[in-house]
Amino acid sequence: MLDNAQCPDxxxxxxxxxxxxxxxxxxxxIYLAxxxxxxxxxxxxxxxxxxRMLSLTLKELERDGLVNRTYHxxxxxxxxxxxxxxxxxFREPVSALGYWALENLNEIDAARQAYDxxxxx
Known part of the structure; x- marks a missing residue:
């Protein structure tokens, strides 16, 4: 386990x-991109x-500086x-994650079934 001295952030x-x-x-x-x-x-x-969930998500993304909200x-x-x-x-890492998920859906489903x-x- 890392402590604060090893990883202060x-x-x-x-x-x-x-x-x-x-x-x-x-x-x-992904959709806005x-x-x-x-x-x-x-x-x-x-x-x-x-x-409710979309409103909360958008507010947090706006707070973090990832999304602009424009009111007309x-x-x-x-x-x-x-x-x-x-x-x-942030598009590139999110796209990579999305493509990874798409490419591995069948393997993930098979692993879940075997585990279950x-x-x-």
């Missing part, structure tokens, strides 16, 4: 990875996420989201 790294590594944050970044600016309801429909005072109000420059820099069989005995 490990706690901070954990905080960042907890935010950017959760499934909804990853998916929001792919489609550019999107409205709240577009993201909600596309991701199949609850309004129209009737009805229009709110759009896009990636910041730092969010754009041995645990069920």
């Amino acid at each position: 490990c706690k901070r790294i954990n905080e960042v990875l907890s935010r950017v590594g959760d499934r909804w944050s990853v998916l929001v970044v 792919r489609y550019g600016t999107m409205r709240f309801n577009e993201l909600k429909r596309t991701l199949g996420i609850s309004q 005072p129209t009737i009805p109000p229009k709110v759009e989201y896009n990636l910041t420059e730092m969010g754009q820099s 069989k041995t645990v069920a005995k």
Whole structure:
């Protein structure tokens, strides 16, 4: 186990990875990277996420400097989201993670089934 002397920023790294590594944050970044600016309801429909969870995720991504929120005072109000420059820099690692997951879905499913069989005995 690393202590503070060996890794003084490990706690901070954990905080960042907890935010950017959760499934909804990853998916929001992937969709904004792919489609550019999107409205709240577009993201909600596309991701199949609850309004509350999307709202929380977007607020945290905005707080961390990965997403811009633009409010347009129209009737009805229009709110759009896009990636910041730092969010754009996060595209590559998120894409790599997404492609890795896609490439390994079958192996992961097989491993889960094998594990579940041995645990069920």
